[in-house]
Amino acid sequence: MKIVGVGVGPGMLTSEASKVIQHAEIIYGSPRAIKLAQEYITCEAKNIGDYSKINELPSNAVVLSTGDPNLSGLGKYAGPDAEIIPGLSSLQVACARLRVDIADVVVVTAHGRNPTSAVVKFRQAIESGSTVFLLPSPEMGVDMVASTLESFGLDVPIAVLEHLGYPDEHVEVGNADKTPLVNSLLYCIMTGPAIRLDFNLKNKTKI
Amino acid sequence: MKIVGVGVGPGMLTSEASKVIQHAEIIYGSPRAIKLAQEYITCEAKNIGDYSKINELPSNAVVLSTGDPNLSGLGKYAGPDAEIIPGLSSLQVACARLRVDIADVVVVTAHGRNPTSAVVKFRQAIESGSTVFLLPSPEMGVDMVASTLESFGLDVPIAVLEHLGYPDEHVEVGNADKTPLVNSLLYCIMTGPAIRLDFNLKNKTKI
Structure with a gap:
């Protein structure tokens, strides 16, 4: 699983983050996170209901986090094998x-x-x-x-x-x-x- | 003047930062900052000698800062009219x-x-x-x-x-x-x- 920070507003995706999103097989995120990443999404993007359960998602999931996953974001729910890609925070x-x-x-x-x-x-x-x-x-x-x-x-x-x-x-x-x-x-x-x-x-x- | 964070390593430029760099008329930065932004640079890029004097640079200058300009970066030298564009920090x-x-x-x-x-x-x-x-x-x-x-x-x-x-x-x-x-x-x-x-x-x- 990859947890990708999409930044706090438009135009803040890094090239590393946008590449991960472009090559994703399945994406999860809040409606706002999905909207911020929309131009790079080429696969199905599902809304997340319960963020604390992201560890139950498939191992190939790319999970979008607004801002930076490690500032009050989804980083705290990351399992041991997850990769975290930082994003610009508020x-x-x-x-x-x-x-x-x-x-x-x-x-x-x-x-x-x-x-x-x-x-x-x-x-x-x-x-x-x-x-x-x-x-x-x-x-x-x-x-x-x-x-x-x-x-x-x-x-x-x-x-x-x-x-x-x-x-x-x-x-x-x-x-x-x-x-x-x-x-x-x-x-x-x-x-x-x-x-x-x-x-x-x-x-x-x-x- | 715009002070642009280019991130701490390759692939960390945001789309906002890369657009500013692509449209720059003159760029200043350290050799490492210029290298991190190289693929988007279309104008002359000069090395900065004395960072504390960036306010003496032309008003159309785009100044590159490794990491985030506001974390031990060039943000502290910004004049009142400068715009700071954040980047991923160490x-x-x-x-x-x-x-x-x-x-x-x-x-x-x-x-x-x-x-x-x-x-x-x-x-x-x-x-x-x-x-x-x-x-x-x-x-x-x-x-x-x-x-x-x-x-x-x-x-x-x-x-x-x-x-x-x-x-x-x-x-x-x-x-x-x-x-x-x-x-x-x-x-x-x-x-x-x-x-x-x-x-x-x-x-x-x-x-």
């Missing part, structure tokens, strides 16, 4: 847009298996002055970010990044007083002192 | 090979501007039980990793990953007692409890 596109070095970022996944540890990790990172990239959940969103910053008395930027890589990509940067709005379900958040505001970018709003 | 390929989730990793860049803070960050991460991805330097290499683990009494894997993505890629996994060998200048290190050893991989040696 973390990388967010860092490119906000001019943040990936080495300066603490990554927090709110929709992981352990919501309590995600909250603890987030608060510790904020308290220590780190910049945090957050894959949010309904409970851990921009309001939680703003209230955490306020509780520590921190005035640092909060960025909401929606539809990264898509034509309707939108990045809005505010702070705890003026929190950026979230208008979609496909978004991520970055907050912290490493966000650079001295640059120009299409589709970006400072509030 | 961190991602290492996480794919060793089955580690990127959210579980602390990234330390030894050859950055401040070697002392890199050592402090590395020791703090190891002491707290984190898994660390290290872009090494002559002073901060596998011996320093092993002695740090020993000083904290930690028995966790140490992986040396050489030539990631190239045909002669080699991954060797040991520990503080049996440290993996480094045979080249193009390598990175991962160490910590998140490294999974229960999988099979070509080109990988457990010692």
Whole structure:
């Protein structure tokens, strides 16, 4: 089995990934992952119902993962013989847009298996002055970010990044007083002192 | 100016990156970056002498960065109007090979501007039980990793990953007692409890 990262938006497939997809005998993925890879798909592509069961798929299966399989993706379900092919993640596109070095970022996944540890990790990172990239959940969103910053008395930027890589990509940067709005379900958040505001970018709003 | 990540090895260019390179009027990069992008280059490609001066290059320049420009790459030199196009980093390929989730990793860049803070960050991460991805330097290499683990009494894997993505890629996994060998200048290190050893991989040696 091969687990292939298709990137977080259009045009992000690597040549290695597109070759694997072109030569696949059977493909599985979410509707969004299949759409991102569509131009290279030459075989049957089936929707995945239960991601935790990908190990029960045939050994020749090519499984598509949006973003990078190893960032809150399907990599964690990979069996011992699976091959993982990385893809561009939302973390990388967010860092490119906000001019943040990936080495300066603490990554927090709110929709992981352990919501309590995600909250603890987030608060510790904020308290220590780190910049945090957050894959949010309904409970851990921009309001939680703003209230955490306020509780520590921190005035640092909060960025909401929606539809990264898509034509309707939108990045809005505010702070705890003026929190950026979230208008979609496909978004991520970055907050912290490493966000650079001295640059120009299409589709970006400072509030 | 566009700063384009070409990935850490062959076949990692995204379709967006290869289109930008194909339509470039003038390209700058290191010899390795230019070689990775060679098949898409249709204009003159010049070697960069001093990376910190890329802002003095013409505004139509396409500057190639190995890996991801925002992971110890050229992104930090980007001017306010530059556009950064991400690429696959050694961190991602290492996480794919060793089955580690990127959210579980602390990234330390030894050859950055401040070697002392890199050592402090590395020791703090190891002491707290984190898994660390290290872009090494002559002073901060596998011996320093092993002695740090020993000083904290930690028995966790140490992986040396050489030539990631190239045909002669080699991954060797040991520990503080049996440290993996480094045979080249193009390598990175991962160490910590998140490294999974229960999988099979070509080109990988457990010692």
